[in-house]
Amino acid sequence: xxxxxxxxxxxxxxxxxxxxxxxxxxxxxxxxxxxxxxxxxxxxxxxxxxxxxxxxxxxxxxxxxxxxxxxxxxxxxxxxxxxxxxxxxxxxxxxxxxxxxxxxxxxxxxxxxxxxxxxxxxxxxxxxxxxxxxxxxxxxxxxxxxxxxxxxxxxxxxxxxxxxxxxxxxxxxxxxxxxxxxxxxxxxxxxxxxxxxxxxxxxxx
Amino acid sequence: xxxxxxxxxxxxxxxxxxxxxxxxxxxxxxxxxxxxxxxxxxxxxxxxxxxxxxxxxxxxxxxxxxxxxxxxxxxxxxxxxxxxxxxxxxxxxxxxxxxxxxxxxxxxxxxxxxxxxxxxxxxxxxxxxxxxxxxxxxxxxxxxxxxxxxxxxxxxxxxxxxxxxxxxxxxxxxxxxxxxxxxxxxxxxxxxxxxxxxxxxxxxx
DNA sequence: AAACATTTGTGATATGATGTACAAGGGTGA
DNA sequence: TCACCCTTGTACATCATATCACAAATGTTT
Numbered sequence: 001x002x003x004x005x006x007x008x009x010x011x012x013x014x015x016x017x018x019x020x021x022x023x024x025x026x027x028x029x030x031x032x033x034x035x036x037x038x039x040x041x042x043x044x045x046x047x048x049x050x051x052x053x054x055x056x057x058x059x060x061x062x063x064x065x066x067x068x069x070x071x072x073x074x075x076x077x078x079x080x081x082x083x084x085x086x087x088x089x090x091x092x093x094x095x096x097x098x099x100x101x102x103x104x105x106x107x108x109x110x111x112x113x114x115x116x117x118x119x120x121x122x123x124x125x126x127x128x129x130x131x132x133x134x135x136x137x138x139x140x141x142x143x144x145x146x147x148x149x150x151x152x153x154x155x156x157x158x159x160x161x162x163x164x165x166x167x168x169x170x171x172x173x174x175x176x177x178x179x180x181x182x183x184x185x186x187x188x189x190x191x192x193x194x195x196x197x198x199x200x201x202x203x204x205x
Numbered sequence: 206x207x208x209x210x211x212x213x214x215x216x217x218x219x220x221x222x223x224x225x226x227x228x229x230x231x232x233x234x235x236x237x238x239x240x241x242x243x244x245x246x247x248x249x250x251x252x253x254x255x256x257x258x259x260x261x262x263x264x265x266x267x268x269x270x271x272x273x274x275x276x277x278x279x280x281x282x283x284x285x286x287x288x289x290x291x292x293x294x295x296x297x298x299x300x301x302x303x304x305x306x307x308x309x310x311x312x313x314x315x316x317x318x319x320x321x322x323x324x325x326x327x328x329x330x331x332x333x334x335x336x337x338x339x340x341x342x343x344x345x346x347x348x349x350x351x352x353x354x355x356x357x358x359x360x361x362x363x364x365x366x367x368x369x370x371x372x373x374x375x376x377x378x379x380x381x382x383x384x385x386x387x388x389x390x391x392x393x394x395x396x397x398x399x400x401x402x403x404x405x406x407x408x409x410x
Numbered sequence: 411a412a413a414c415a416t417t418t419g420t421g422a423t424a425t426g427a428t429g430t431a432c433a434a435g436g437g438t439g440a
Numbered sequence: 441t442c443a444c445c446c447t448t449g450t451a452c453a454t455c456a457t458a459t460c461a462c463a464a465a466t467g468t469t470t
Contacts, residue, residue, distance in 0.1 A: 006409060007426070007427070008426090008427095009426085009427060009428090010427090011402060011405050011406060011409065012402060014401070014402070014405055015395075015397075015398035015399075015401040015402050015405075016382075016398070018401065019380070019382065019395075019397075019398065020382060023382075033446090033447065033448090034447075034448075035447085040382070041382060042382075042384065044428075044429070045447095046428080046429060046430080046449095047427090047428065047429080049447090049448060049449060049450090050427095050428085050449080050450080052448095052449090053448090053449060053450075057448080057449070058448095059447075059448055059449080060435090060436060060437080060447080060448075061434070061435050061436050061437085061446080061447050061448040061449080062435070062436050062437050062438085062445070062446045062447050062448075063436065063437060063446080063447070063448085064446095064447065064448085065448090078404075078405050078408060079404055079405070079407075079408035080401055080404055080405075084400075084404060086400070093302065093305050094302060096302075097298065097299065097301075097302030098396065100298055107397055108397055108400045108401055108404065109400075145407060146400065146403060146404065146407070148396075148400075168407050169403040169404070169406070169407045170403075171396070171399055171400060171403060175224070176228075177221075177224060177225055177228065177245070177246060179247065185403060185406050185407060187399050187402065187403055189394060189396065189399055190220075190224075191303065191353075191376070191394070192220075192224075192312055192313055193220035193221070193224065194220075194376055194392050194394055195289075195291070195313045195314070195351065195353075195376060196219070196220040196223065196285055196313055197216060197217055197219070197220050197392065198351055198374040198375075198376060198390060198392055199283075199284055199285055199289060199313065199351065199374070200216050200219055200220075200283050200284070200285075201216055201374070201390050202284075202350055202351070202373050202374045202390060203283065203284035204211055204216065212456070212457065213456090213457095214456080214457060214458085215457090238416090238417065238418090239417075239418075240417085249458075249459070250417095251419095251458080251459060251460075251461095252457090252458060252459080254417090254418065254419060254420090255419080255420080255457095255458085255459095257418095257419090258418090258419055258420075262418080262419070263418095264417080264418055264419080265417085265418075265465085265466060265467085266416080266417050266418040266419080266464070266465040266466050266467090267415075267416045267417050267418075267465065267466040267467050267468085268416080268417070268418085268465095268466060268467060269416090269417065269418085270418090
């Protein structure tokens with residue numbers, strides 16, 4: 001990484017680029033220009049070039065970008081190794097749905113194991129072992145940094161446990177607002193809030 | 206609404222405020238100051254005050270905000286009527302999970318009906334009728350504006366159909382990139398991208 | 411009732427993101 | 441090999457958003 005100061009807005013667009021590039025690669029596209037990619041993902045070409053420039057000089061003038069090596073760079077340089085170990089905390093309805101919906105295997109990593117506080121949930125679910133949350137430290141993979149949180153209660157308490165165990169990134173599917181110290185990053189995915197925002201925007205057009 | 210120019214960034218925070226205010230209300234809190242609310246949701250108090258000011262003068266100087274009436278304003282003025290009619294398009298694994306996970310009933314509205322192209326899916330699922338997508342126009346509720354998209358293929362094609370039928374807001378759970386004309390708002394919810402962004406941030410701290 | 415202690419709402423300012431314009435330099439074809 | 445064309449990468453300008461600082465207004469206390 002060139003610098004250590006990539007704008008937040010740019011960071012949010014990297015996944016979009018990566019997704020698009022994978023699709024293009026799959027379609028057999030070998031090289032692409034910022035303009036084309038811009039049309040594809042609905043982002044100004046100049047914004048794309050600037051975003052890329054934070055990583056380095058990835059393109060060739062008068063030629064464009066090589067799709068394969070661009071994907072390579074995004075994966076490697078940015079740290080998306082396909083085997084990022086993820087844990088799922090909360091094996092309820094949503095948790096199970098996410099496990100079944102394992103489209104992300106070999107794209108961002110895989111769910112190594114799950115945890116729950118309900119004894120009935122302990123066992124194996126969709127080939128993923130489910131342990132009791134009290135055994136978190138015992139079963140948490142060494143290099144696991146990211147947890148997917150789908151518990152239905154005591155969210156904050158659970159978060160505190162996770163952080164203490166070394167988790168530094170949490171994808172929060174909970175409806176609760178949770179807090180974390182600096183250094184731990186939380187991204188909330190909330191259908192309700194998303195729909196609300198949509199309604200606000202629609203009413204505001 | 207005071208003006209018709211609420212910043213996008215503000216619009217994205219309204220759901221956060223609303224969620225927090227509901228929780229506070231539930232906890233019995235009757236009044237709150239921007240500073241407190243700021244601590245609660247991790248947003249600068251001054252940002253909160255300005256965000257609120259786009260709607261009107263909601264607070265009292267030297268006193269703060271009345272929680273109940275603030276919720277009232279958000280619901281009414283901003284158009285979150287609890288019975289916003291939603292449709293679900295795609296009754297696969299994820300779609301069904303979302304239907305079961307109907308926490309948003311009476312919070313933003315309810316899923317009135319679902320559509321799918323697979324004949325095996327037609328019928329009733331979790332008390333929600335599932336129709337064939339070809340009958341969209343027939344069964345689409347009159348005042349339905351928002352669709353939740355969970356199809357596993359032909360996303361763009363489906364989107365075009367929805368827009369033609371009058372849908373103006375789409376919550377996109379698809380992995381595909383979809384495009385829409387101006388006036389139609391799309392919000393993508395993608396677990397994979399969320400995790401990727403998290404990894405980028407964690408690696409970048 | 412008057413003085414005080416608070417907290418809002420908002421101009422002014424600083425920071426961050428996006429868009430414009432173009433120099434630099436590699437690819438392409440004669 | 442050389443000249444031309446094209447696209448990148450970035451300085452500069454513009455726009456959007458967040459923060460600061462404070463006057464105005466209200467509740468509270470004496």
